[in-house]
Amino acid sequence: MGQLPTVEDVAELANVSRQTVSNVLNTPAIVKPATRERVEDAISRLGYRQNASARRLRTQKSSTIGIRLDPMVNGISGSVLDRFLHALTEQADGRGMRVLLFTAPTPEAEIEQIRRLRDGSDVDAFVLTATFYGDPRTEWLIANQVPFVTFGRPWGIDDMNDPQHLWVDVDGAAGVREATAHLLDTGATRIHYLGWPSPSGTGDDRRRGWAGAMGDRLGIDGERLAALEHTTVEDVATATTVAAALLEREPDVDALVCVSDSLALGAMIAATSAGRPDLPIVGFDNTPIAQAVGFSSVEQSLAEVASGVLELLMGATGSDLVGRALAPGEAHRLITPQLIVRQPHHLPI
Amino acid sequence: MGQLPTVEDVAELANVSRQTVSNVLNTPAIVKPATRERVEDAISRLGYRQNASARRLRTQKSSTIGIRLDPMVNGISGSVLDRFLHALTEQADGRGMRVLLFTAPTPEAEIEQIRRLRDGSDVDAFVLTATFYGDPRTEWLIANQVPFVTFGRPWGIDDMNDPQHLWVDVDGAAGVREATAHLLDTGATRIHYLGWPSPSGTGDDRRRGWAGAMGDRLGIDGERLAALEHTTVEDVATATTVAAALLEREPDVDALVCVSDSLALGAMIAATSAGRPDLPIVGFDNTPIAQAVGFSSVEQSLAEVASGVLELLMGATGSDLVGRALAPGEAHRLITPQLIVRQPHHLPI
DNA sequence: ACCAAGAATTTGAACGATCAAAGTTTTTTG
DNA sequence: CAAAAAACTTTGATCGTTCAAATTCTTGGT
Numbered sequence: 170m171g172q173l174p175t176v177e178d179v180a181e182l183a184n185v186s187r188q189t190v191s192n193v194l195n196t197p198a199i200v201k202p203a204t205r206e207r208v209e210d211a212i213s214r215l216g217y218r219q220n221a222s223a224r225r226l227r228t229q230k231s232s233t234i235g236i237r238l239d240p241m242v243n244g245i246s247g248s249v250l251d252r253f254l255h256a257l258t259e260q261a262d263g264r265g266m267r268v269l270l271f272t273a274p275t276p277e278a279e280i281e282q283i284r285r286l287r288d289g290s291d292v293d294a295f296v297l298t299a300t301f302y303g304d305p306r307t308e309w310l311i312a313n314q315v316p317f318v319t320f321g322r323p324w325g326i327d328d329m330n331d332p333q334h335l336w337v338d339v340d341g342a343a344g345v346r347e348a349t350a351h352l353l354d355t356g357a358t359r360i361h362y363l364g365w366p367s368p369s370g371t372g373d374d375r376r377r378g379w380a381g382a383m384g385d386r387l388g389i390d391g392e393r394l395a396a397l398e399h400t401t402v403e404d405v406a407t408a409t410t411v412a413a414a415l416l417e418r419e420p421d422v423d424a425l426v427c428v429s430d431s432l433a434l435g436a437m438i439a440a441t442s443a444g445r446p447d448l449p450i451v452g453f454d455n456t457p458i459a460q461a462v463g464f465s466s467v468e469q470s471l472a473e474v475a476s477g478v479l480e481l482l483m484g485a486t487g488s489d490l491v492g493r494a495l496a497p498g499e500a501h502r503l504i505t506p507q508l509i510v511r512q513p514h515h516l517p518i
Numbered sequence: 519m520g521q522l523p524t525v526e527d528v529a530e531l532a533n534v535s536r537q538t539v540s541n542v543l544n545t546p547a548i549v550k551p552a553t554r555e556r557v558e559d560a561i562s563r564l565g566y567r568q569n570a571s572a573r574r575l576r577t578q579k580s581s582t583i584g585i586r587l588d589p590m591v592n593g594i595s596g597s598v599l600d601r602f603l604h605a606l607t608e609q610a611d612g613r614g615m616r617v618l619l620f621t622a623p624t625p626e627a628e629i630e631q632i633r634r635l636r637d638g639s640d641v642d643a644f645v646l647t648a649t650f651y652g653d654p655r656t657e658w659l660i661a662n663q664v665p666f667v668t669f670g671r672p673w674g675i676d677d678m679n680d681p682q683h684l685w686v687d688v689d690g691a692a693g694v695r696e697a698t699a700h701l702l703d704t705g706a707t708r709i710h711y712l713g714w715p716s717p718s719g720t721g722d723d724r725r726r727g728w729a730g731a732m733g734d735r736l737g738i739d740g741e742r743l744a745a746l747e748h749t750t751v752e753d754v755a756t757a758t759t760v761a762a763a764l765l766e767r768e769p770d771v772d773a774l775v776c777v778s779d780s781l782a783l784g785a786m787i788a789a790t791s792a793g794r795p796d797l798p799i800v801g802f803d804n805t806p807i808a809q810a811v812g813f814s815s816v817e818q819s820l821a822e823v824a825s826g827v828l829e830l831l832m833g834a835t836g837s838d839l840v841g842r843a844l845a846p847g848e849a850h851r852l853i854t855p856q857l858i859v860r861q862p863h864h865l866p867i
Numbered sequence: 868a869c870c871a872a873g874a875a876t877t878t879g880a881a882c883g884a885t886c887a888a889a890g891t892t893t894t895t896t897g
Numbered sequence: 898c899a900a901a902a903a904a905c906t907t908t909g910a911t912c913g914t915t916c917a918a919a920t921t922c923t924t925g926g927t
Contacts (some may be wrong), residue, residue: 173637175913186877191915195918201875216636222574226882231571238604251600257589258619267640269582270617271608288567290524290883291616316838405810431810442695458807461754461780523881535907540885550905575912639913737895878922882913883926890907896900 171389174215183211184244194219196448225290233267234482235292239277239299249454249471250298253320256475264479280309287315295484300336302348307334318478322501324370330500337477337480337502341371341453342465345378346507348451349426351508353369357423357449363412364428365435368399372428401432408435416443421484424449429508430456430466437464457511469506477502523564532560543568564740574639582616583831584641586628588648598803598820599647602669605824606645610631613828631656636664645669645833649685667827671850673719679849686826686851690720690802693816693855694727697800698775700814700857701733706772706798708746711781712785713777715749723778724802728775756786758831765792773798778817779805786813818855826851 176190183190183206183306191206192200200208211217225231236257238384239250258268269292285308286292297306309318312331322338334354348366352360360401362379365372374399383397384390401411408427417423425440425448427433433452440448452459455468481502531816532539535575541549549557553824560566572581585606585843589600606618617710622628632655635641646655651673660682661828662747671687672680701709711728714721724749733739748761749761757776761784765771765773775795776782782801789797801808830851 177817177913177914187913188878188915189876192876195915199875205877216632216637217536220913221573221640222571222580223882225914226573226575226884227915228570231884238600238607241908248600249599251597255618255621258587262620268619270603270619272604272611285567289570291570325550405807406812421594443793458754463755525885526883536883537885537908538906540904544885548905553905569883572912573885575914576883576885578912871926872924875921875925878918879916880918881916884912886909886911888908888910891900891905894903895902897898 172244173220174332175220179208179211179215182215185207208317208455225424227493230291231290232265232294233269233292234261234294234296235269235271235283235286236295237282237298238270239270248456249469253298253471253474256472257478260372260472260475260479264480264483266483276305282304283310283315284313288315292435294318296478300324316482318481320474322370322480332500335481335500337474337481337504338506339469339474340503341375341467342378342381344469344508345375345426345428345451346382346455347378347506347508348465348467349379349382350386350424351510352449352451355449358387359419359421359423361397361399361415361419361422362423362426362428363399363401363408363415363432365403377429401435403429403431405435405438405454406430408432410435412436413443414437414441416440416445416448422448424451428453430454430459432461433464433466434458437462451508459509463507463511465510468509469505470504474502477504483504521567523566523567524765525566528557528564528566530562531564532557538727540773549807554632578639580639580642581614582618583610583643583645584618584620584632584635584640585645586631586647587619587621590633595789597805598818602647602820602823605821606827609821609824609828613690613832614829615832625654629655632664633662636662642717645827665831667830668824669827671719681849684830684831684849687852688731688818688823688825689852690724690816691727691730693732693802693818693857694724694775694800696727696855696857697814698728698731699735699852701775701798701857702731704798704836706769707736707776708766708770708772709775710746710771710773711770711775711777712748712750712757712764712781714752724777743744750779750784752780754784757781758787759784761785762792763789765789765794765797771797771798777798777802779803779808781813782813782815783807788810808858808860812860814859816855817858819853823851826853 173238176187185204188199188210189204193205197205213338234257236254245497254268254368260269269286271282271286273282275414283295295310297319298321299319300307300319300321304323307317307319307323308348318337319336322336323413325333349360360379360383362376365377367373380390380394383394389397399415401408401410408431416439425436427436427450430452433450436450440446440450450464452464452466455466525536528539529536534553537552538549539557540559542554542561546554557659557859560678577592583606585603610617617803618635620631620635622631632644634694644659645808646666646668647670649670653672656666656668656672662837668682671685672683698709709728709732711725713725716722729739731744732743738746748760748764750757757780761774765788774785776785776799779801788797789795799813801815802812804815810813830849
């Protein structure tokens, strides 16, 4: 096998011109059926594939999405980005897009990388994760008119409805509300909450779900609600300590809603140890740990997040990047997560 | 800001020709220092960047490494691939390479994807993970002369020293041997092993490390060694049960070496519950769980694996892909992992 | 049967870089 | 100091594709 076949080779075999071959590939509708068939036959006979670099050079599009691989993912929820990446890659492929990775130690370095990738025509859109308040990246991207979508809502209120800032996020409040409602349905009433210290965009959002359900269904709020709330950092050992103290101080706890699987694992260990292996505990992210140890958890559909990202970037069916700014209501997607109910495995502790 | 500057623009500003600009970029050594400086000045003044597509079209190289993102990573060790990906991306960037992701449900589909990416000049080398016995992918890649490296040694004996099959792997035996030796140094002698059922390439390799240390240092082998060995599947709950039974049956256990952090977590829970929170336990992979719960673990340096992969692919310093077959001894790298010693957190169970 | 309008196809140029070879300047050498 | 060698720079061609404009082929109305 010498050279790879080119459009020219296909054209010659099919007795047509380069351009017709190109048309069969890109705009088949304008080619006469008989001709198209002949070309397609030649293509498959030669095993021809488009040369991506040449195509990109000519069209000035790379059909590639860039995403930064975070330096370190926190705790046991690390697999979230992993799973998102998988879903994104898979769905991007379905739309003829590819996913290119890059790394950067700081937001400034990330901007530099983005600039490089963009200027080199390597990437024509970006997906940002882990956005934060006053994020310089989103500002830069908007200012430089680089298409992008963030996974995670912007934290500046102004940006929330800015039609230039496309974003997809998981409705943590809805997920935790469902979890709380499910516990209420089973008869629990003293449902405590184990969360992260405020302020935390994600954490506060999830807490709102619990608070809302407790308020709506039981009329509990204000002081009485605050008494059911406990906070700890994202760390299994610390969470275990906090949960153990809680269970000792308040033996009548009915159930425990946790902001993450890490905290839920700590709570699980503490509960089992306190002789309450059946205490209903709910975590968030449905990590392998939740499955392994056996507690309920709120699962975010990363496939939905990925498809939301691509829809915002390329339109519902499109295969091209949208340059247009979207209407305020269309510029984002809020994905509703789902509660996965599990029975504890009764670990023999 | 209208058009992006090209070599032509830089050349004009620096009063040289296209080619000289290209030389400054690619082979600076052959350009007279004064000229080079003038060109570099023009480059930075215009903010010029090489157009990757044009370069790739001309050179017929994509400077891109393809890697398949596995459908699902198993258990809590999922972050391994994640961390490897990060290290690979980072180091590839340092060598002017990029990492492109793809997915595929089956090995056959993966070959098809590889073929597509290769034929389209999208990717010019691949990194394979999770290889298995009689893997069709490696055979296809070798037959089609596509450069690749596998993370994980080939399991067919013949391939082990095939200079065409480049591979990097972690020396699990050495890691577990070190862990066992460390426990022996602290005075432990009844060191049990909790592993996966045989046959398992990775599992058997790690087991060998434990067996070797026990044999060399204590002269224990054969029947006596087998009595200290226990197996269970990769699942926290099951491991907890097995470890609990073991501790009850053999109260004089000094320490427990585990094939993975999942099993170590199970062992940790069982030990703590059995009133032996200080029982030395060692896991493998040094996942966030090991850190969170507080047990020793063998850490594989994924940075070293990544750099090994790139070295095999591109040569020690090179920035080009090696087409040459390497000598039998040079075709692989075995990375020695390192034991991370931790004191238990004394979870208040 | 003719001509205009539309459909289908072809041709030349361009995308932005590097290669190969040829041209120019500078340095070395007899 | 001239000629040869080395060092450096420039010129034309090319990678494989798509765009824009030009050309040829169909179709349909009168």
